[in-house]
Amino acid sequence: MTAHVIPTLLGVQDMEAAKRFYTDGLGWKVKNDYGISVFFESDGASPIGLYGRAGLAKLVGTSSEGSGFSGLVLTYEASSEARVDEVMGEAEEAGATILKPADALPWGGYGGTFADPDGYIWRVGYSAQGKDQPAAE
Helix, strand or coil: CCCCCCCEEEEECCHHHHHHHHHHHCCCCEEEECCCEEEECCCCCCCEEEEEHHHHHHHHCCCCCHHHCCCEEEEEECCCHHHHHHHHHHHHHCCCEEEEEEEECCCCCEEEEEECCCCCEEEEEECCCCCCCCCCC
16 A cells, blocks of 8 residues: 555535535635535645545444544545455554445445554545546555
């Protein structure tokens, strides 16, 4: 796994308020708005996305309450389902805790999640639908 993180998803309590903050408040432009998630134009940098906090916690296999989930998930987009499995295996072998084994996702993608030894949550995913999404490798 290379040191390449895209996009950063921020778990938010109120999607509309958060979207207004970033668009109206900071001037960010929305690239894609899927309702349950919003991604901003990144001008070549690592993209930032918003996702409902409870839904994002469920997606990665943890609780949105208390200290178990900080509201931040680091996302690693792989180039194939096989690569997702490889990265998940590499992470587990390196000492990560598997939170949600790689599997088919509700919208047609494929992915799983793990926590590094310090508890930072990583979502490793692949989407054949996202042809314009840059993969880390």
